[in-house]
Amino acid sequence: MIVVDNLSKIYNEVVAVEEVSFTVKEGQNLVLLGTSGCGKTTTLRMINRLVEPSAGQIYINGKSILNQPAEILRRSMGYVLQNNGLFPHYTVAENIGIVPQLLGWDKKRIKTRTIELLDKLQLDAGKYLHSYPHELSGGQQQRVGLARALAADPPILLMDEPFGALDPITRLNIRQEFLYLNELKRKTIILVTHDVEEAFALGDKICLMDKGQIVQNGTPAELLFHPAQEFVRNFLHPQALLLKMKAIKFKDIWNKLDDFTDLPAANYPVIKTEQSLWDAIELLQQKKADKIVVTPETGNQKKIISSASILQALSPEN
Amino acid sequence: MNQQQNFWEFVVLQSDKLISQTLTHIGLTFASLLLAILVGVPLGILIANKKKMAGTVLGMAGILQTIPSVALLGFMIPVFGIGTVPAVAVLFLYALLPIIRNTYTGITGVNEAVRDAARGMGMTPKQILFQVEIPLALPVMLAGIRTATVINVGVATLAAYIAGGGLGEFIFGGIALNNTNMILAGAIPAALLAILLDFLLGKVQHIIPARIKSVSLLLSVVLLLSTLFYFKPVGERKLLAGFEPEFMGRTDGYLGLKSEYKLNIPSVVISDAVMYEAAYEKKLDVIGGYSTDGRLKAYNLKVLQDDKVIFPPYHAAPLVRQEVLVKHPELQNALNLLAGVIDDSTMTELNYQADYLKQTPEQVAKNFLQSKKLWREPQIGTGPTIRIGCKIFGEQYILTEMYRMLIQGHTQLKVETKTGLGGTKICFDALTNNQIDLYPEYTGTGLLVILQPAQPDIDAIMASSDKVFSYVQNQFEKKYKLTWLKPIGFNNTYALMMRREQAKALQISSISDLKNYLEKE
Numbered sequence: 001m002i003v004v005d006n007l008s009k010i011y012n013e014v015v016a017v018e019e020v021s022f023t024v025k026e027g028q029n030l031v032l033l034g035t036s037g038c039g040k041t042t043t044l045r046m047i048n049r050l051v052e053p054s055a056g057q058i059y060i061n062g063k064s065i066l067n068q069p070a071e072i073l074r075r076s077m078g079y080v081l082q083n084n085g086l087f088p089h090y091t092v093a094e095n096i097g098i099v100p101q102l103l104g105w106d107k108k109r110i111k112t113r114t115i116e117l118l119d120k121l122q123l124d125a126g127k128y129l130h131s132y133p134h135e136l137s138g139g140q141q142q143r144v145g146l147a148r149a150l151a152a153d154p155p156i157l158l159m160d161e162p163f164g165a166l167d168p169i170t171r172l173n174i175r176q177e178f179l180y181l182n183e184l185k186r187k188t189i190i191l192v193t194h195d196v197e198e199a200f201a202l203g204d205k206i207c208l209m210d211k212g213q214i215v216q217n218g219t220p221a222e223l224l225f226h227p228a229q230e231f232v233r234n235f236l237h238p239q240a241l242l243l244k245m246k247a248i249k250f251k252d253i254w255n256k257l258d259d260f261t262d263l264p265a266a267n268y269p270v271i272k273t274e275q276s277l278w279d280a281i282e283l284l285q286q287k288k289a290d291k292i293v294v295t296p297e298t299g300n301q302k303k304i305i306s307s308a309s310i311l312q313a314l315s316p317e318n
Numbered sequence: 319m320n321q322q323q324n325f326w327e328f329v330v331l332q333s334d335k336l337i338s339q340t341l342t343h344i345g346l347t348f349a350s351l352l353l354a355i356l357v358g359v360p361l362g363i364l365i366a367n368k369k370k371m372a373g374t375v376l377g378m379a380g381i382l383q384t385i386p387s388v389a390l391l392g393f394m395i396p397v398f399g400i401g402t403v404p405a406v407a408v409l410f411l412y413a414l415l416p417i418i419r420n421t422y423t424g425i426t427g428v429n430e431a432v433r434d435a436a437r438g439m440g441m442t443p444k445q446i447l448f449q450v451e452i453p454l455a456l457p458v459m460l461a462g463i464r465t466a467t468v469i470n471v472g473v474a475t476l477a478a479y480i481a482g483g484g485l486g487e488f489i490f491g492g493i494a495l496n497n498t499n500m501i502l503a504g505a506i507p508a509a510l511l512a513i514l515l516d517f518l519l520g521k522v523q524h525i526i527p528a529r530i531k532s533v534s535l536l537l538s539v540v541l542l543l544s545t546l547f548y549f550k551p552v553g554e555r556k557l558l559a560g561f562e563p564e565f566m567g568r569t570d571g572y573l574g575l576k577s578e579y580k581l582n583i584p585s586v587v588i589s590d591a592v593m594y595e596a597a598y599e600k601k602l603d604v605i606g607g608y609s610t611d612g613r614l615k616a617y618n619l620k621v622l623q624d625d626k627v628i629f630p631p632y633h634a635a636p637l638v639r640q641e642v643l644v645k646h647p648e649l650q651n652a653l654n655l656l657a658g659v660i661d662d663s664t665m666t667e668l669n670y671q672a673d674y675l676k677q678t679p680e681q682v683a684k685n686f687l688q689s690k691k692l693w694r695e696p697q698i699g700t701g702p703t704i705r706i707g708c709k710i711f712g713e714q715y716i717l718t719e720m721y722r723m724l725i726q727g728h729t730q731l732k733v734e735t736k737t738g739l740g741g742t743k744i745c746f747d748a749l750t751n752n753q754i755d756l757y758p759e760y761t762g763t764g765l766l767v768i769l770q771p772a773q774p775d776i777d778a779i780m781a782s783s784d785k786v787f788s789y790v791q792n793q794f795e796k797k798y799k800l801t802w803l804k805p806i807g808f809n810n811t812y813a814l815m816m817r818r819e820q821a822k823a824l825q826i827s828s829i830s831d832l833k834n835y836l837e838k839e
Contacts, residue, residue, distance in 0.1 A: 050437055074440035085435025089453050099439050148439075158438075 001026055002047070002156065002188060007056035009042050016042045018212040019056070024205070026155075029189045031203035033196065039212040040192045044158055047190060048074045060156070075102055078149030078187075082161035084141045086133040092118075092144050093129045099152040110151075117147040120183060139170040150183055157184070159191040163198065175201060196239050200246065208232055221247045245278040250294045250303075253313050257303035260293055268293045268304070277310050328499040336488070340507050343484040346402075346474045347511075348544040350409030351467055355541075358414050359459065362421025363447065372422060379415035387412070387473050391480055392591075400560075400588060400596045405474070405482030412473050413466035420462025424455025456534065457523050464519040471512040475504070479589035481560055481596070485511075487587040494564030556836060559585040560593050560602040570766070571606060571812060574628035581833045594619065597817060604832065609813040610662055610713060612669030619815040621662075623828035629812040630776075631783040632762035633805040634713075636721065640799045642704065642755045649704060650803065652728040653756070655692055656720060657804035665713065665808040672712045679712065683719035694727030703732040707745050707754035710738045713810065717758040742767050750798055760810060764790040764802070783809070 002024040009017040017039040024030040032040035045051040047058055049070040058065045065073050086095050096117060097110045105113075118125040121143040133141055142162065149157060163171040175198065178184065193199055199206050200220045207217045208231075216228040224240070224247050227233040236243060250257070251273040269287045271280050271294055280292050284307050294303045305313075329336060365372040382390075390411065394404035428451050436446045452459075478486030488504025491497070522533055565571040566587055575581040583604060588596060596602045598617035607614070609621050636653045643650050660668070671682045687693035706721055708714040715737060722733045736754055739745045742763055748754045765776065765786055771793075779785040791802040814829055826832050 048438055050434065071440045071442050074438055079435065079438035081431055081435055081438070083429075083431040085429075085431040085438075087432060087436070087450060087454075088429075098441075102440055102445075 001061060002190070003057075003059040004043070004047070005057045005059070007043065007046060007058065008054050009039075009046060009051060010054045015212050017046070020209075020212075020214055021056075022207055022214065022217050024188055024190060026188050027186055029191065029202055029204045031199040031206045032190065032192045032209060033194070033199040033203075033206050034209035035194055038209040040207075040209050041160055043209070044160055044190060044192050048077050048079060048158055075099055075152065076154050076156065078152075078154045078157040080145050080149045080157070080159040080162045082164040084133070084145035084165075086141060086145060086148070088133055091130045091132055092123075092136070095133070095144060096148045096151050098148060099154075103152055105152075113151060113153075114147075117150060117183075120181065121147050122177065123147075138166055139174060142166060142174060146178075153183075155186075155188060157187045157189045159189065161192055161194070164193070164195075171198075178202070196236060196243070200243050208235060242278070245281065246276050248277050248313065249274055250277070250280070250305075251297065254294075254296075254303070256313070257294060257305050260302040260304035270295055273297050277313060280305070280310055281307065325499045325502060329503055332488075332503060336503060336507065339483065339485050339487055339504070340511070342482075343471070343474055343508065343511065344544050346405055346409060346477055346482060346484050347467065347470045347515075348541050350406045350470055350474075351413055351463070352541050353406065353410045354413035354417050354466060355463065357410075358417030358462075359421050362418045362459075363425055363451075365418070366422050366425035366451075369426075376415075376419055376422070379418050382411045383415045387476050388479070391476060395480060395592050395595070399599065399601050400481045400592060401586065401601070402482055404480055405477035405484075408476075409470045409473055413470050416462040416465040416469070417459075418462075420465075421455065421459050424458030424462075425451050427458065428454045460519060460523040464516060464523065467515045467519060468512050471508060471515060475508055478563060478587050480592055481586035481588040481602075483587065487563055487566065490589075491563035491567045491587070494562070495567045497567060500567060557583060557603040557832075558601075559583045559604040559606070560588040560596060561585055561606045562590045562593060563587055565606040565812065568812075570628060570630055570762075575814075575829070578626050578628045579829050579833050581829065581836070583832075583836060597815070600817070603820060604814055604816050606812055607815055608810055610665040610669055610808055610810040612666060612671070612673040612712070614666050614815065615670040616674040618818050620818040620821045620827075622814040622816065622821070622826065622832060624811075624813065625828040625830050627781045630762040630766065630780050631786050631809050632760035632811040633783060633787060633807075633809050634717065634758050634760050635787075635805040636756050636803045637749065637759040637764070637794070638756040638801050638803060639749060639752070640795070640801050643801055646701070646704070646729070646731060648729045649725065649731060652724045653721060653803050655724050655728065656717075656806050658807045659690060659692075660686075660807045662808045665810065668716055669713055672716055679715035679719045682716050683723060687720060687723055692727075693723060696723070696726035697730060699726065699730055699732035701730040701732065703734050704756070705734045705736055705754040707736045707739045707748055707757035709742065709745055709757070710740055714758055717806070721756070721758075749800065758806075759802075761786050761790050761802075761805070762811060764794065769793050769797075 004020060004022050007017060007020045008015070020039070020043055022030065032043055034040045042051055046053045047065075049065065053066070087098070090098070093111070093114050096114045100110045100113065114129070115125045118128065123140060123143055128136065128140070128144075133144065136144065142165070146162070149159075163174055166174065179202065191202060193202075203220060205218065206220055206223055208215045208223065210231060216223055216232050218226075218228075220243070223232055224236060224243055227236070250271065254273060269283050269289050269292050271283060271292055273294060273296055284290065284292055291304055291306045294305065296302065361375060365375050385393075387408065390408045391404065394407050398404035398407055432450060432454070433446065436450045441449065474482075474484050475486035475489050477484045478490050485504040485508045488500050489508070492500030492502070492504060522537060561572055566585075567573070569577075572585070575583075586602075588602070590607070593602070593605045594607060594611065594613035594617050597605045597619060605619075607619075613619070614621065638649070638653070668682055668686060671677045671685075672679055684693060704725055706718050708718040718735055718737060722735055725731050725733050736748070739748055739754075739757070742759075745754075745757045745759070746768055749757060761783070765771070769790065779789050787802065787805060794800045794802060814832065816826065816832075821827065824835055826835055
């Protein structure tokens with residue numbers, strides 16, 4: 001568990017980060033969201049002490065990180081940068097092996113781990129192990145960057161705009177892989193982004209920052225449906241509809257759905273209650289249907305909803 | 319001098335010397351380069367981390383670079399004396415700037431994201447320096463080393479001025495002797511060396527990052543080994559001689575010492591400018607200088623008698639256009655007032671006053687003429703103007719001043735002096751082209767530089783000053799319609815010289831004595 005307590009950073013009397021506090025539970029993903037200059041990257045860099053805090057404390061599992069040597073601390077955290085920061089004079093294998101080597105792993109163990117990671121990240125080890133970064137595509141480089149951060153299996157992962165330098169399609173693909181990567185399920189992750197959709201897709205919790213302060217810290221749904229300030233509403237507004245459709249699951253509106261009585265003639269697409277309204281709309285489009293059947297978590301009572309009702313469900317009173 | 323030597327013949331003939339000079343040259347270049355890397359690279363790294371110091375350090379290295387190399391050599395002599403050490407020191411200073419600057423540029427040019435990643439992964443500053451910054455800066459650093467190498471191969475030729483050796487010995491010897499083959503024998507290997515090293519370092523620079531570690535290692539080994547060339551052990555020696563490049567290549571110089579006297583003395587090549595002082599400071603024991611040089615007196619040196627007469631006589635006398643003498647007979651009388659008046663030691667004394675005590679030539683000339691009661695208040699000239707030329711060194715200035723005063727004091731003629739006409743060739747051409755009317759010339763120069771008779775003719779007259787004078791006088795009348803008036807008296811010839819007290823202690827007063835001393839066990 002990471003506890004950030006009243007953390008501030010002041011550069012020459014300019015306040016970059018002001019009394020920021022939040023907690024990230026083990027295995028949770030926290031996203032620091034905001035525009036450039038809002039202090040999100042500075043906050044992240046204080047956690048691995050690339051930036052020394054001016055005031056405040058950071059605890060990991062109850063111990064202050066400011067009391068241990070910065071290098072030792074950093075070796076226990078994976079760090080992924082926007083421009084991947086791969087060493088251009090190191091091969092893929094050497095890049096991935098950096099932290100394990102610093103930790104004194106033997107060569108065989110490093111090699112086994114490297115190949116394992118490349119497999120998991122869907123990079124052909126036989127092909128790329130001895131390639132140099134400039135021989136890889138942007139997406140491949142970013143995968144290697146992620147592999148390097150994961151190499152020593154650190155419990156914590158810090159990611160600074162990890163997908164920011166990629167084109168939209170590659171970004172989406174890598175993000176999908178990221179979501180389903182087993183390696184990451186157990187990790188406590190703090191991720192910095194300015195991309196609202198990315199924040200909602202990846203974050204268990206989102207910390208929206210502005211001018212060095214936290215504006216709201218909560219689950220994606222809390223930010224969407226209970227914005228703490230006008231700023232939050234405005235910040236999310238351009239993508240609000242999409243985000244809501246993704247945020248609202250059928251179990252949330254279960255009671256408002258009509259009961260479905262089996263009509264043998266009808267051949268409606270079927271969806272589960274933990275799926276979102278967005279999933280339903282995508283399915284309806286795909287099947288060219290106008291109604292969808294929702295199967296319950298427990299019990300036998302199925303429900304049905306039309307595409308028109310789905311849009312109604314997003315009206316303000318919901 | 320007449321026989322034109324083929325370049326290849328020269329190279330083959332002098333191959334021993336050529337090889338040793340080339341090795342010395344490489345040694346000089348690499349020794350200084352190694353030092354410059356050892357100092358420059360850490361300094362460059364330091365200022366890359368402490369940017370506040372960068373301006374000062376780069377500025378200072380830049381200023382060093384702007385000091386003319388010959389001047390820098392001059393500054394080094396009081397500190398390091400002559401020979402290897404000051405030469406390496408100067409080359410070291412020249413190599414410093416490109417190495418510091420490129421190290422600085424290379425390190426500061428490392429991608430910030432890479433440095434950030436290195437820190438973020440928990441590398442220590444030392445690990446970042448050696449595993450990230452230096453390997454990534456290496457191509458730029460190597461470019462700096464490459465520049466420094468090429469600069470040093472060029473500047474290393476100047477080491478020959480201060481007994482540092484190298485290909486400069488041939489180059490400057492060749493320039494002094496007007497021997498193109500000799501110049502080329504020095505210049506071509508120097509140029510090839512520069513091109514070769516530039517090419518090799520260029521290859522190294524573009525090597526892929528993975529091999530950079532092994533290549534750097536190889537480079538440092540090569541550098542160290544080649545430095546060793548330079549520090550070859552020096553055998554024990556009784557006396558060390560220093561000769562200027564011209565002396566080394568002349569038959570009436572070093573070659574004559576070897577063939578006529580069978581003199582075998584370990585010697586270094588050194589510039590005339592520092593040779594006398596080096597002898598005084600006991601860096602050298604025997605030097606080949608000029609017998610009337612003021613520094614003989616300043617540094618208390620003794621001229622060794624040339625008992626086998628290998629140095630031709632160089633008696634100074636006015637060389638005048640015949641036409642002028644016929645038109646103005648009074649001119650000859652005025653000029654002859656100086657005939658036989660100044661002997662060797664007197665001329666040395668006068669040169670000492672001008673060169674060492676820094677009196678003006680005019681002052682020296684006037685004081686001397688007054689002491690000989692030859693000086694008269696200049697008359698208001700009503701006659702035509704006599705133009706006097708002179709070569710560009712102190713003795714000639716003094717003589718020209720004396721002639722000016724004598725003509726102005728003893729005749730109605732007006733005088734114009736055209737001083738500083740470079741060397742013999744320029745003065746002589748000015749005279750034959752009616753640009754000047756007279757200048758002081760030396761018999762030996764007239765014989766060997768201007769007339770250049772066949773060797774048997776030279777051999778027949780060389781031993782006698784009188785024979786040389788009358789030969790030159792006759793030939794000049796016939797060929798150029800120029801008249802040699804009576805000699806002034808002194809003989810400004812080449813001479814071997816030693817510190818007076820050492821010569822006395824070793825009982826050496828002639829070159830044969832020196833040879834016998836050297837052969838004695």
